[in-house]
Amino acid sequence: MSDHESLRSHDEKKKRRMKWAAYIAAFAVFQVIVILVFVMVVMKVRTPKFRIGDGVVVQSLTTGDASSSPSFNMSFSAPIRIKNNNFGPYKYDATLVNFTYGGIQVGQATIPKSTANFMGTKKLDVTVSVSSAPLTDTSGLSRELNSGILTLSSQARMNGKSEIMLIFKKKKATNMNCTMEFEVQAKKIKSVECK
Numbered sequence: 001m002s003d004h005e006s007l008r009s010h011d012e013k014k015k016r017r018m019k020w021a022a023y024i025a026a027f028a029v030f031q032v033i034v035i036l037v038f039v040m041v042v043m044k045v046r047t048p049k050f051r052i053g054d055g056v057v058v059q060s061l062t063t064g065d066a067s068s069s070p071s072f073n074m075s076f077s078a079p080i081r082i083k084n085n086n087f088g089p090y091k092y093d094a095t096l097v098n099f100t101y102g103g104i105q106v107g108q109a110t111i112p113k114s115t116a117n118f119m120g121t122k123k124l125d126v127t128v129s130v131s132s133a134p135l136t137d138t139s140g141l142s143r144e145l146n147s148g149i150l151t152l153s154s155q156a157r158m159n160g161k162s163e164i165m166l167i168f169k170k171k172k173a174t175n176m177n178c179t180m181e182f183e184v185q186a187k188k189i190k191s192v193e194c195k
């Protein structure tokens with residue numbers, strides 16, 4: 001081998017080494033990106049959505065006279081929705097839902113402990129009985145009964161655990177804050193809005 005040839009092969013080896021180093025570096029960068037995407041998309045724990053869905057059904061509704069005895073008794077079934085947008089199940093504790101009229105509690109419902117599946121929505125119906133008996137100030141109720149629309153709110157805080165990829169467990173709480181309007185004469189739901 002001449003000096004010239006050995007120099008050339010040395011150069012080629014060096015070039016090949018550099019090429020490999022570049023491949024390895026590119027692969028490492030790619031790996032880091034894959035891991036970051038995985039951490040940001042898959043491992044991120046999103047807050048499940050907890051709300052009352054469309055399809056509230058009034059079972060009974062009685063009201064007192066708007067001016068002489070503003071009052072109501074009502075029972076209805078409420079479709080509860082727990083939407084879980086995580087890459088794993090959301091296991092939640094038994095949860096109390098408070099129903100209020102003008103900030104005063106007029107009824108409660110209990111959601112039993114259960115699980116919302118991987119990327120799924122848990123659906124269940126609860127039956128709720130509400131009564132105006134706890135209200136001390138009925139002036140607002142008197143106005144509402146005159147207008148024919150009864151407005152209730154529901155609040156709840158659900159505690160639970162998200163199990164991402166069935167390995168990582170993270171505590172996650174979600175709040176319900178809904179407003180429902182009922183048509184008194186027709187005895188049916190008019191609207192449900194949740195935050």
Ligand SMILES: *[C@@H]1O[C@H](CO)[C@@H](O)[C@H](O)[C@H]1NC(C)=O
Nearest residue numbers: 062063064071072073131133
């Ligand atoms: C609501 O129920 C209570 C207790 O059963 C009763 O005393 C009241 O008269 C009822 N009011 C209406 C408006 O039905």
Ligand SMILES: *[C@@H]1O[C@H](CO)[C@@H](O)[C@H](O)[C@H]1NC(C)=O
Nearest residue numbers: 096097098105108155156157
């Ligand atoms: C529901 O009412 C109970 C009392 O009856 C209270 O302890 C709880 O904090 C209330 N929950 C919410 C979310 O307002």
Ligand SMILES: *[C@@H]1O[C@H](CO)[C@@H](O)[C@H](O)[C@H]1NC(C)=O
Nearest residue numbers: 153155156175176177178195
């Ligand atoms: C529910 O929504 C109402 C109206 O925006 C807000 O004033 C209230 O603070 C909310 N309550 C909770 C518990 O988030």
